[in-house]
Amino acid sequence: LAFSEGRYQEAIEALEDAASVARRRREHIVFEPPACSAMLARCYLATGHLDLAKKWVQQVSTDRFTNPLNREQNQISIARVQVALGRPSDAMATLAPLRLSAEQDQHYRHLVEIQLVYSEALFAEGKTIEAEQMLAQAVQRASEAGFMRLLAEESPTIRQLCRALPVLKAPGRWNSRVTAMLSELAEAETAETEPEDSQRDTQAAPGNTDLPEPLSQRELEVLDLINQGLANKDIANTMGVAPTTVKAHIRNLYGKLAVGSRTEALARARELRLLA
Known part of the structure; x- marks a missing residue:
């Protein structure tokens, strides 16, 4: 919730606390806890701490995850960091195998995230047409699943690109609510600068x-x-x-x-x- 509302330092503190509890109580936890590290990387990116995000990528290992959802979350965050570091081709290489597996396993939220980050990587490489097609697919899938806040939590680049999509200008309650949400965020960012x-x-x-x-x-x-x-x-x-x-x-x-x-x-x- 703190991350979603832009209170990133509070989110970082909560995630670090959760990770500490998970380490101390490891023997008493029956199921693998959610991947705190993936969200932590997103907080680093949101606060502009690329050095910390880069260090996180160097340290994180997806081999230790038995839960496929946790593994996917970390891979997606790794790709986000790669895009932010100016390595879009590495990001696409990271995401490519995830697209098929996420769709096969019906992990639709992750599939939308994968497509959104992939489209940002394509834009970074100047492949505008492919990027717009991928972004439109992501938005369409998000609409079918009813995801809204998911788009608002994306990078400023993705949010700006989404606002320009023709598909979001079509009539519809979901379209209007998402457009209003993205516009409010853009207005808030303008107020901050x-x-x-x-x-x-x-x-x-x-x-x-x-x-x-x-x-x-x-x-x-x-x-x-x-x-x-x-x-x-x-x-x-x-x-x-x-x-x-x-x-x-x-x-x-x-x-x-x-x-x-x-x-x-x-x-x-x-x-x-x-x-x-």
Whole structure:
């Protein structure tokens, strides 16, 4: 859940804790636990720690997995890291044998992931037509199975490519919900990387210059609405943006104010004279 909501450090801590429990209680665990390492690699990629992801690939061994689902998860994560490291041909070589076995074993979630990562590798090699065909197959299969969040958890590259697919522009409840979800994520990413001009406009605000990184105009607006007691949903309605965007603004202002809650944010803002 933490990974799905973009709280990657929290996800890493939970995964490391799970792996520790699995090691300590190994003799008491009847079935092979889920593959924590595969999700850990995705967290490294999501946070931009390519060095840690590369180190993980060098250390991980799929031979120790008796559960085929765990083996597939790790192979898919290995391919993700290979794409991120600029080795798309290696990624396709890793994924090629998995495509047939995942389909034969009816591991449809993994099959969709395999096709999505394979399409990203094809795009990285400049094979646009093949990549679009593979991506369309993945989206079609995801639609048939009802997967939605699966697409939202993919890399920014895949999400952008999915939004441009003609198949997602067709009428339908699933298409509209997935398109809305991907659009919200894109809007949130834009909010996290606001232009420097927006930042400069707010530096003259009283107390804002005391911060190492001043709050943007939108972040100040969110702060004021928090001070008025509005919930995230109400803030989104007031500002005319998606709730995901509000969460991104709040995450940003928490980081700039070095706080971890609304109460702390308001207290710190008053210290800096950002609020009356």
